[in-house]
Amino acid sequence: MSAIHLHYDVSGDDFTRAGEASGSVKKRLKSLGYDSDAIRRVAIAMYEAEINMVIHAEGGFCDVDIYPDKVEILLSDKGPGIPDVEKAMQEGYSTAPDNVRSLGFGAGMGLPNIKKYSDEMKIETTIGVGTNLYLTINVHNE
Amino acid sequence: MNTYFHSVELEVDKCCGCTNCLKRCPTEAIRIRDGKAHILSERCIDCGECIRICPHHAKKAHSLELEDIKKFKYNVAIPAPALYAQFNNLDNVNIVLTGLKAVGFNDVFEVSRAAELVSEATRKIIKEKKSKLPLISSACPAVVRLIKIRFPELCENVLPLLAPIEVAAKIARKEAIEKTGLKSEEIGVFFISPCPAKVTEIHTPNSVEKSACNGAIGISRIYPELTKAMDHLDFKDIEPLSRSGLIGIGWATSGGESAGILRDKYLAADGIENVIKILEDLEDEHIRGLEFVELNACSGGCVGGVLTVENPYVAQARIQKLRKYLPVTLNHLEDDDIDNMNWENELKFDADIFRLSDDIVKAMEMMDEMESIYKDLPHLDCGSCGSPTCRAMAEDIVKGEAKETDCIHKLKAQIQSVYDQLKGTL
Numbered sequence: 219m220s221a222i223h224l225h226y227d228v229s230g231d232d233f234t235r236a237g238e239a240s241g242s243v244k245k246r247l248k249s250l251g252y253d254s255d256a257i258r259r260v261a262i263a264m265y266e267a268e269i270n271m272v273i274h275a276e277g278g279f280c281d282v283d284i285y286p287d288k289v290e291i292l293l294s295d296k297g298p299g300i301p302d303v304e305k306a307m308q309e310g311y312s313t314a315p316d317n318v319r320s321l322g323f324g325a326g327m328g329l330p331n332i333k334k335y336s337d338e339m340k341i342e343t344t345i346g347v348g349t350n351l352y353l354t355i356n357v358h359n360e
Numbered sequence: 361m362n363t364y365f366h367s368v369e370l371e372v373d374k375c376c377g378c379t380n381c382l383k384r385c386p387t388e389a390i391r392i393r394d395g396k397a398h399i400l401s402e403r404c405i406d407c408g409e410c411i412r413i414c415p416h417h418a419k420k421a422h423s424l425e426l427e428d429i430k431k432f433k434y435n436v437a438i439p440a441p442a443l444y445a446q447f448n449n450l451d452n453v454n455i456v457l458t459g460l461k462a463v464g465f466n467d468v469f470e471v472s473r474a475a476e477l478v479s480e481a482t483r484k485i486i487k488e489k490k491s492k493l494p495l496i497s498s499a500c501p502a503v504v505r506l507i508k509i510r511f512p513e514l515c516e517n518v519l520p521l522l523a524p525i526e527v528a529a530k531i532a533r534k535e536a537i538e539k540t541g542l543k544s545e546e547i548g549v550f551f552i553s554p555c556p557a558k559v560t561e562i563h564t565p566n567s568v569e570k571s572a573c574n575g576a577i578g579i580s581r582i583y584p585e586l587t588k589a590m591d592h593l594d595f596k597d598i599e600p601l602s603r604s605g606l607i608g609i610g611w612a613t614s615g616g617e618s619a620g621i622l623r624d625k626y627l628a629a630d631g632i633e634n635v636i637k638i639l640e641d642l643e644d645e646h647i648r649g650l651e652f653v654e655l656n657a658c659s660g661g662c663v664g665g666v667l668t669v670e671n672p673y674v675a676q677a678r679i680q681k682l683r684k685y686l687p688v689t690l691n692h693l694e695d696d697d698i699d700n701m702n703w704e705n706e707l708k709f710d711a712d713i714f715r716l717s718d719d720i721v722k723a724m725e726m727m728d729e730m731e732s733i734y735k736d737l738p739h740l741d742c743g744s745c746g747s748p749t750c751r752a753m754a755e756d757i758v759k760g761e762a763k764e765t766d767c768i769h770k771l772k773a774q775i776q777s778v779y780d781q782l783k784g785t786l
């Protein structure tokens with residue numbers, strides 16, 4: 219077999235549930251005996267992207283393909299899109315509203331951290347249509 | 361598969377397979393097979409949750425009896441500070457310590473004294489930035505074992521200092537040898553324990569090859585004789601044995617070890633569910649910027665241990681009261697002390713416990729099969745099959761440890777279809 223495919227719907231209206239998908243993927247990677255550094259990077263990157271779907275885009279879905287040597291993730295939403303991706307990628311840049319910031323989100327470190335922890339990252343975004351975020355995390359053999 | 365020693369055991373006769381413990385175990389270490397609970401030894405962290413919940417008292421913690429100390433020529437009791445919280449209106453720890461001598465010990469050495477040394481050594485490690493931060497306390501063996509089997513990325517963060525019992529046992533043994541001139545093997549050092557996790561840790565330690573402690577007696581086991589002895593003490597008999605400050609005694613409750621760090625970037629969590637949540641969050645870096653993390657498997661800290669007798673919150677209040685008039689600390693590191701307090705072995709992640717196979721391709725095949733079995737299960741997580749959840753059941757089936765018809769809902773459907781078929785032929 220080549221890959222394990224997992225699918226998650228990410229609800230857009232419940233902060234407390236954000237992290238369910240990344241938590242579930244992490245649990246499965248642990249049962250597979252996956253490289254622990256790769257698990258950590260998947261968990262962190264995916265959690266940040268999930269949170270973004272909840273606070274900036276009213277939810278969406280997430281497809282995960284686990285291969286023996288890499289994990290590919292698509293996070294897709296029908297939110298407002300990102301007008302200036304380059305700006306959004308800057309550390310500290312955030313459009314999160316105050317009520318979200320008061321919950322401790324919106325430090326503007328999500329996308330920069332996703333980039334830092336993944337090996338490949340691609341953003342497809344269209345204003346008014348939505349955003350697809352493609353991530354690849356490789357197992358780094360030390 | 362390794363066989364591990366555990367102090368948590370099942371009394372088979374008393375178990376009726378009610379599934380209460382099955383659902384409570386934080387590591388999914390329990391299965392019910394043929395109507396009786398079984399503990400998957402390699403997954404058990406000796407947290408004692410199953411003992412707490414079992415309504416039929418079928419789970420018990422193995423600990424020694426007072427009788428057992430008689431094998432040695434000279435005996436030293438090393439009581440956990442949680443012991444001091446078990447007595448109503450106690451205002452002087454020396455009464456407890458003198459009581460321990462009255463029930464048969466030749467001497468006592470408080471674990472809280474060693475705790476003060478561990479606190480000082482921890483402060484030093486943080487200040488000299490000698491370890492990866494945040495440091496995670498290594499005092500609760502249930503937590504250390506949990507990290508060892510479930511949190512590979514956090515093994516490095518575990519404070520590489522011996523727990524206070526081990527430090528206390530070493531010092532007590534050395535002092536007893538000097539005082540009596542006896543050989544080490546003639547001296548018994550016994551921990552008075554709040555929990556089964558510590559009993560296991562003494563038997564099969566993570567941090568050292570062999571514990572300096574000979575064994576542990578549960579607080580609840582020694583309690584009746586000890587209270588009686590304490591009641592019979594005359595005021596003039598009370599010896600000034602205690603040499604602990606408020607830092608050492610504070611270790612009995614959650615937050616006490618953190619307070620001993622004398623810094624503010626710390627977090628203290630207690631209760632196994634909270635502990636797991638914090639470990640997940642630390643691993644995923646949702647919590648950042650801390651220097652120290654104190655985790656206790658029991659609610660309230662060690663005063664909540666399953667071998668204690670008093671309610672943990674009452675016990676907490678008593679510890680506060682006892683600490684009130686004490687000096688901050690009465691024990692200080694001497695030159696080479698800290699060298700004798702390091703772990704002998706590094707904490708290594710035990711990858712085998714939760715993974716499906718050591719071959720990733722094989723593991724992936726098994727997981728794929730698990731997912732399709734899981735889809736067909738009723739998703740009730742009722743535990744009647746003997747596995748804690750439908751997902752765990754799917755895993756057990758894939759591993760060949762259970763079969764689909766162990767699920768009573770599946771079995772019922774199968775019987776129904778056989779019945780329908782038969783009815784058709786009549």
Ligand SMILES: Nc1ncnc2c1ncn2[C@@H]1O[C@H](COP(=O)(O)OP(=O)(O)O)[C@@H](O)[C@H]1O
Pocket residue numbers: 266270271274275295297298299300306307311312313314323324325326327328329330349
């Ligand atoms: N899925 C998304 N849909 C729309 N906008 C997004 C999405 N993800 C990120 N953004 C935009 O990019 C900005 C930066 O994202 P991030 O670095 O995660 O910081 P933060 O979430 O803390 O604001 C966000 O404030 C938001 O404007």
Ligand code: SF4
Pocket residue numbers: 370374375376377378379380381382392396397413414415416417418419
């Ligand atoms: S709680 Fe567990 S050990 Fe106790 S009777 Fe029920 S199944 Fe048996």
Ligand code: SF4
Pocket residue numbers: 368384385386387388389390399403404405406407408409410411
């Ligand atoms: S002691 Fe804790 S880990 Fe061990 S079987 Fe009981 S509940 Fe599970």
Ligand code: SF4
Pocket residue numbers: 406407499500501502503554555556557558656657658661662663664665666
């Ligand atoms: S918190 Fe204390 S009493 Fe409870 S298991 Fe851990 S060491 Fe034992």
Ligand SMILES: [Mg+2]
Pocket residue numbers: 266269270324326327328329
């Ligand atoms: Mg974000």
